[in-house]
Amino acid sequence: MISKDRMTQHVMDIIKIDSHSKREKDVALKLQKDMEELGAECSYDNVGEKVGGNVGNLIVKLKGNKSEAPPFFLCSHMDTVAPGEGIKPHIVDGVMRSDGTTILGSDDKSGVSIIVEVLRTLKEKEIPHGDIEIAFTICEEIGLLGAKYIDIEKFKSKYGIVLDSSTPKRLVLRCPSSDKLHIKVHGLEAHAGLCPENGISAVKVASEAIAKMNIGRIDEETTANIGLISGGVATNIVPKLVNIDAEARSHDKEKLDKQVEHMCNCFYEASRNHKIIFNGEEYSSSVEIDIERIYENMDVPSYAHVTKLVDKACENLNHEIKHHTSGGGCDANYLNNRGIECVNLGTGMYELHTVSEHLILDEFYRSAEIVLETVKLNSYNN
Numbered sequence: 001m002i003s004k005d006r007m008t009q010h011v012m013d014i015i016k017i018d019s020h021s022k023r024e025k026d027v028a029l030k031l032q033k034d035m036e037e038l039g040a041e042c043s044y045d046n047v048g049e050k051v052g053g054n055v056g057n058l059i060v061k062l063k064g065n066k067s068e069a070p071p072f073f074l075c076s077h078m079d080t081v082a083p084g085e086g087i088k089p090h091i092v093d094g095v096m097r098s099d100g101t102t103i104l105g106s107d108d109k110s111g112v113s114i115i116v117e118v119l120r121t122l123k124e125k126e127i128p129h130g131d132i133e134i135a136f137t138i139c140e141e142i143g144l145l146g147a148k149y150i151d152i153e154k155f156k157s158k159y160g161i162v163l164d165s166s167t168p169k170r171l172v173l174r175c176p177s178s179d180k181l182h183i184k185v186h187g188l189e190a191h192a193g194l195c196p197e198n199g200i201s202a203v204k205v206a207s208e209a210i211a212k213m214n215i216g217r218i219d220e221e222t223t224a225n226i227g228l229i230s231g232g233v234a235t236n237i238v239p240k241l242v243n244i245d246a247e248a249r250s251h252d253k254e255k256l257d258k259q260v261e262h263m264c265n266c267f268y269e270a271s272r273n274h275k276i277i278f279n280g281e282e283y284s285s286s287v288e289i290d291i292e293r294i295y296e297n298m299d300v301p302s303y304a305h306v307t308k309l310v311d312k313a314c315e316n317l318n319h320e321i322k323h324h325t326s327g328g329g330c331d332a333n334y335l336n337n338r339g340i341e342c343v344n345l346g347t348g349m350y351e352l353h354t355v356s357e358h359l360i361l362d363e364f365y366r367s368a369e370i371v372l373e374t375v376k377l378n379s380y381n382n
Ligand SMILES: [Zn+2]
Pocket: 077, 107, 108, 140, 164
């Protein structure tokens, strides 16, 4: 029922429009035009200003043609990661790729094009549906900022689908909570050749802390990583400062708190072990830690209304789908926590955030069919 050619052309067109995070305006204007051609109402919120971007979230409302049908929510993000400028998509054997020098940007333009195609099909085939509410979000890739600050009161839908994961053979129901840690380890500067005993090496303190830390896979639902580390000025100076950025994630908030506490304690303990007496005064290393909750977990039950709608849609299409727990966050994390029950459906995109990113077109089309069927089923559901 969907037009495969049309959606393929659409995704190629919008992939060619650069849209790094905070620079989504050009793609938003193109989508606004596409949506207005279908008679949908478009508006932008002020989240762009809030986060320093050039455009806000694009909010689209397509009026239903079946008044008693409940509204339904769809969401994909417009921004892409780097290197994502001047992308040249091409298709070989049913797989879309970039030329190998950039990402493809099917994350998440494939989701965007699926939504556009579903709306076009609804209109063209005059399929009965309730109001469709859409958020084309900004800045997903830099901390889900579009979804984080979106004014949820703008939407009446109770249920929806976010299109932002890998394969439509999986329906993501669970995503972890995530904390980001910024750690400053302070030492004491001294000449490394003349009087190293008068210094405290922040690098040594940080190394001791990290060496004792449990990171990587902590358990089946918890992970942790030290991602960035920098510090020191020159080889002949005992370094007085090391900056470290780290993260921890878990599907269980208590486990997350425990892991973060453990990571902090490793730094505090290492710092306590480094003291010197200099000119009769005691100096010690110190640690400052900022902890930021990036997002809360989502945990949509298998028996939830929206899960059952998508499951039923797949059954009608003879399509096998498995419920899935993801290790990454998505816009649905915020949306679920703020009152729209959303699952995250895959779009056929693979090897995201790499220059090998590719889109399997059969899965891309399949995902659109699932969304269309879900919207149809939702309109019977009142
Ligand atoms: Zn994405």
